[in-house]
Amino acid sequence: MALSEIASSYTKTTQITPTHLISPRPTSLHHHHRLSLRPSRGRSRRFGILCSVVPSEVQAPAVPSSAEAVNNKKRECFGVFCVTYDLKAEEKTKSWKSLINVAVSGAAGMISNHLLFKLASGEVFGPDQPISLKLLGSERSIQALEGVAMELEDSLYPLLRQVSIGIDPYEVFQDVEWALLIGARPRGPGMERAGLLDINGQIFAEQGKALNAVASPNVKVIVVGNPCNTNALICLKNAPRIPAKNFHALTRLDENRAKCQLALKAGVFYDKVSNMTIWGNHSTTQVPDFLNARINGKPAKEVINDTKWLKEDFTEIVQKRGGVLIQKWGRSSAASTAVSIVDAIRSLTNPTPDGDWFSTGVYTNGNPYGIAEDIVYSMPCRSKGDGDYELATDVIFDDFLRDRLKKTEAELLAEKRCVAHLTGEGNAFCDLPEDTMLPGEQ
Ligand SMILES: NC(=O)C1=CN([C@@H]2O[C@H](COP(=O)(O)OP(=O)(O)OC[C@H]3O[C@@H](n4cnc5c(N)ncnc54)[C@H](OP(=O)(O)O)[C@@H]3O)[C@@H](O)[C@H]2O)C=CC1
Numbered sequence: 001m002a003l004s005e006i007a008s009s010y011t012k013t014t015q016i017t018p019t020h021l022i023s024p025r026p027t028s029l030h031h032h033h034r035l036s037l038r039p040s041r042g043r044s045r046r047f048g049i050l051c052s053v054v055p056s057e058v059q060a061p062a063v064p065s066s067a068e069a070v071n072n073k074k075r076e077c078f079g080v081f082c083v084t085y086d087l088k089a090e091e092k093t094k095s096w097k098s099l100i101n102v103a104v105s106g107a108a109g110m111i112s113n114h115l116l117f118k119l120a121s122g123e124v125f126g127p128d129q130p131i132s133l134k135l136l137g138s139e140r141s142i143q144a145l146e147g148v149a150m151e152l153e154d155s156l157y158p159l160l161r162q163v164s165i166g167i168d169p170y171e172v173f174q175d176v177e178w179a180l181l182i183g184a185r186p187r188g189p190g191m192e193r194a195g196l197l198d199i200n201g202q203i204f205a206e207q208g209k210a211l212n213a214v215a216s217p218n219v220k221v222i223v224v225g226n227p228c229n230t231n232a233l234i235c236l237k238n239a240p241r242i243p244a245k246n247f248h249a250l251t252r253l254d255e256n257r258a259k260c261q262l263a264l265k266a267g268v269f270y271d272k273v274s275n276m277t278i279w280g281n282h283s284t285t286q287v288p289d290f291l292n293a294r295i296n297g298k299p300a301k302e303v304i305n306d307t308k309w310l311k312e313d314f315t316e317i318v319q320k321r322g323g324v325l326i327q328k329w330g331r332s333s334a335a336s337t338a339v340s341i342v343d344a345i346r347s348l349t350n351p352t353p354d355g356d357w358f359s360t361g362v363y364t365n366g367n368p369y370g371i372a373e374d375i376v377y378s379m380p381c382r383s384k385g386d387g388d389y390e391l392a393t394d395v396i397f398d399d400f401l402r403d404r405l406k407k408t409e410a411e412l413l414a415e416k417r418c419v420a421h422l423t424g425e426g427n428a429f430c431d432l433p434e435d436t437m438l439p440g441e442q
């Protein structure tokens with residue numbers, strides 16, 4: 001069924017005024033006060049049109065001044081999210097699945113600005129999958145998050161049943177079935193890689209603890225914020241209740257970039273490229289595997305027949321694509337990263353086409369490739385479409401590939417030693433190789 005059909009298939013039936021559901025906007029005084037405090041629990045704001053049907057999650061509003069009260073009376077809920085729809089009365093929505101809760105951190109950032117609208121449209125989880133978006137921000141971004149929620153409102157997505165915003169992961173991650181962890185501090189001038197690992201590691205340690213405490217027990221977690229492999233490792237180590245297998249570091253953008261380059265070189269459209277593995281770290285040591293990649297079902301090496309280009313140019317182009325883009329755009333890939341997050345989710349929620357596989361950074365725990373255990377390393381995976389995956393075993397290796405796999409493994413092991421204080425493994429010891437860089441750094 002087309003989304004437009006679904007949209008026209010139900011009617012607004014009830015106007016409600018849930019004064020108890022949405023806290024008043026903070027005054028600048030409130031805001032200033034909050035800046036000096038650790039974010040407290042109970043402060044997420046709901047923008048959902050379903051807000052009327054989940055009374056167990058209501059929260060008490062802050063006590064406003066009388067002037068504020070008058071003001072808030074007029075704007076106690078955000079337009080369309082103050083209206084509820086009578087889903088039960090509508091025949092077509094009966095075929096919808098039950099609501100899923102999806103958390104997005106860094107929700108006011110650039111990647112999220114593309115991703116959220118894809119999630120809300122149905123293109124990610126399907127046209128019969130209503131969705132609740134739970135947006136995690138910070139004191140810095142709370143106003144911007146309201147703006148994001150307003151834009152979501154104005155988009156009139158029929159499947160978007162609820163939007164809530166908050167700054168406390170323990171609240172935002174409540175019952176989430178997917179957590180897309182995008183927010184992370186960018187590396188500033190003069191900041192050591194070790195410093196970046198520590199600062200972002202602390203964010204992901206806290207978010208891991210929060211997921212452990214309140215998320216759905218089988219939540220799937222995709223870590224995007226860099227350095228994403230080690231952030232994912234920190235996150236899963238802080239969430240022992242959740243299977244380690246459920247944590248992913250996003251390397252799908254690298255896979256997509258690699259497919260594009262092979263297609264360009266071979267003079268084919270990129271849908272002809274399959275079995276594209278990115279091995280290892282989402283960094284400049286990542287290994288885009290041209291040995292196992294296929295073009296029109298044939299080994300890429302046979303179709304391209306230029307080993308020098310594959311070993312040197314192709315590998316480096318993919319490793320540094322993010323940096324070149326930053327030089328052109330003045331900021332890192334946002335739209336294509338959002339697309340690759342969609343691809344990553346869809347690869348786990350749809351069966352992998354026969355013979356093909358996809359790349360994702362996963363926890364190494366009994367892998368058949370001889371890669372060190374207990375790190376998050378990107379590998380070739382297949383899914384039945386149930387959210388889970390298995391490692392592909394029909395993979396070949398040669399000396400060049402083995403050598404590269406070791407190098408990216410060494411980098412990840414060094415990153416792991418550097419964050420031992422955040423994974424519960426003792427004192428950190430940072431001896432990062434000098435060439436350790438994000439794809440966006442050059
Ligand atoms: N794995 C991959 O393939 C890719 C990963 N990335 C990574 O994704 C992340 C997000 O990128 P993008 O959306 O473009 O970035 P933006 O700068 O647009 O947004 C990042 C968000 O991170 C949050 N943040 C958390 N902690 C801090 C902090 N200490 N200082 C500043 N901001 C902070 C901010 O949100 P708030 O204030 O709400 O916390 C901000 O909105 C980055 O780490 C980037 O390197 C980017 C491209 C590809």
Ligand SMILES: O=C([O-])CC(=O)C(=O)O
Pocket residue numbers: 226253321322323332333438439440441
């Ligand atoms: O380094 C960055 O922030 C951007 C990045 O990961 C990429 O483009 O692959």
